Amino acid sequence: MKDKISDAVVKRLPVYLRYLEDLLNEGVEHISSNELSGRIGFTASQIRQDLNNFGGFGQQGYGYNVEGLHREIKGILGLDHEYAMVIVGLGNLGRAIANHTKYYKMGFPIIGMFDVNPDLIGMRINDIEVQDSKNLPEFLRTHHVDIGIITTTKEAAQMIADQMVEGGVKGIWNFAPLDLKVPKRVPVGSVHVTDTLNSLVYHIVHPDQRS
Amino acid sequence: MKDKISDAVVKRLPVYLRYLEDLLNEGVEHISSNELSGRIGFTASQIRQDLNNFGGFGQQGYGYNVEGLHREIKGILGLDHEYAMVIVGLGNLGRAIANHTKYYKMGFPIIGMFDVNPDLIGMRINDIEVQDSKNLPEFLRTHHVDIGIITTTKEAAQMIADQMVEGGVKGIWNFAPLDLKVPKRVPVGSVHVTDTLNSLVYHIVHPDQRS
Structure with a gap:
């Protein structure tokens, strides 16, 4: 290469x-x-x-x-082996990802799910019980986790990212509308869903600006 | 400018x-x-x-x-006025988007929801009733729709995009894992969620390749 x-x-x-x-x-x-x-x-x-x-x-x-x-x-791409993931934030988007069984088949099992909402804690998604987010650091100490998924609010995202970095995750898949500050050794893949809608609208209102 | x-x-x-x-x-x-x-x-x-x-x-x-x-x-960005949207495909991801009330507040009301699954047709999300996808062309003829959201399977996505273009949408927000073929006048904003996971894993396994 x-x-x-x-x-x-x-x-x-x-x-x-x-x-x-x-x-x-x-x-x-x-x-x-x-x-x-x-x-x-x-x-x-x-x-x-x-x-x-x-x-x-x-x-x-x-x-x-x-x-x-x-x-x-x-x-x-490194897709020839498995990556254990945890997800923090089981709102609409978090649940959509946690329910997407294709990730399990692709070699990306989600082994831990966390939220702060008492209504969600204890719920089971794909046979995993949603735990209180305060258990995340302990979970990361006691399990091998490769990737942390953040689907929390913007306000909670940086703190969760810090805990994930501290807990030794190798990468963060971030859906919160925030540009996370993490050490260089931990790559972040961000999906800013709403930004893509905003860019689309820009191209709708500026037809002369299309490439 | x-x-x-x-x-x-x-x-x-x-x-x-x-x-x-x-x-x-x-x-x-x-x-x-x-x-x-x-x-x-x-x-x-x-x-x-x-x-x-x-x-x-x-x-x-x-x-x-x-x-x-x-x-x-x-x-x-053109965000100073409203854009009426329809969404086709109310699976996990589609429901997450349809339930995201922030879009309504931002000026992006979803005025029509469509799916082929009989279990979903008739369901109400944010006061909108999910209709059979076969009603989409008629809906587009009789309502002003700016943006079509595609959260269907890869197999259905191109046909739905064709119907949206025919129905006069001004732009397509595509979440299906497919690069849609549409006329140049209709911009497409694509969110390939799984691609971002794959790129993240690439950066995890190739630490020397990070920018």
């Missing part, structure tokens, strides 16, 4: 993975960069350039081996 | 807006680019450069007027 893969390429890898999964399900064995381009919408040259970052799995006149490429990208 | 604002700036505007809302709530009247930088984490020179795109609202030695800047960015 080259020294440094650009963030833009890293963001496109999951997109490739989604399309390769479709191809696998359709029983397609080989695909050219042109055919992939027709499906994904990226240009064929963009695709070739992206996949060359990883040494290139394509062969001239033969295309990419779908199964091999799928396996390689899964490996590069 | 300058001729073309880069996508990167457009994506940062909702971030500025979130922090300015906090400042308004705290009663802060003026803020310097340095103070803003301390909160948001962008550099002060980045902030000055971004806000200069819109003519610059700051005054030397005085900083930005929080209320004025907030109002201007709301206006630029």
Whole structure:
């Protein structure tokens, strides 16, 4: 692998993975960069350039081996083993994520659920009992947890992130509308849902500003 | 306003807006680019450069007027009036969005809800009755709808997008794990939730690749 893969390429890898999964399900064995381009919408040259970052799995006149490429990208993305997760905040969005059984199948089991709301504590979601958030530090001390999911209010998010960092999580998946301050060694993947709505509206009211 | 604002700036505007809302709530009247930088984490020179795109609202030695800047960015983002929305797909994620009353307060009322699941049709969420998805085209013909939200399966998403475009929506907010094919005049804001988890894991397993 080259020294440094650009963030833009890293963001496109999951997109490739989604399309390769479709191809696998359709029983397609080989695909050219042109055919992939027709499906994904990226240009064929963009695709070739992206996949060359990883040494290139394509062969001239033969295309990419779908199964091999799928396996390689899964490996590069680190999706070839399991990541234990906890989730803090079981409001509407938290419950939607906790109920999304696909994550369990993908190798992302949620092993702990936490909330401050007495109405939610004790509730069971996918066989996990929601605990009081004050139990989080103790839970992190006594369980191996790779990823902490934050679906709390904006006000609670930084404190929960601090506890997760202290508790040794390897990464934080953040849905709170806040840019968390954490040490560099703990990567944060943020999903600012409402920001995407705001950007969409910008493009609706400024049709001249579309790329 | 300058001729073309880069996508990167457009994506940062909702971030500025979130922090300015906090400042308004705290009663802060003026803020310097340095103070803003301390909160948001962008550099002060980045902030000055971004806000200069819109003519610059700051005054030397005085900083930005929080209320004025907030109002201007709301206006630029088109958030100074209402957008009627419909949502198709009331699974876990769809229900989380439909239940998020903040969108109603922000000026994004959801006026129609649709699903194919007989168990969900007839259910009421925030006083709106979930209808059969087959009613969507008729609903779009008879109601003014600005934004269509897609929270269906990947398989259904393109067909629903086609119906939304045909029905005259001005933009699509897409949560299905699919890159929709729509005419250029209809902007799409996509939230690929699982992709962000995959990218996070990449950064966990490749600590040397962090920016």
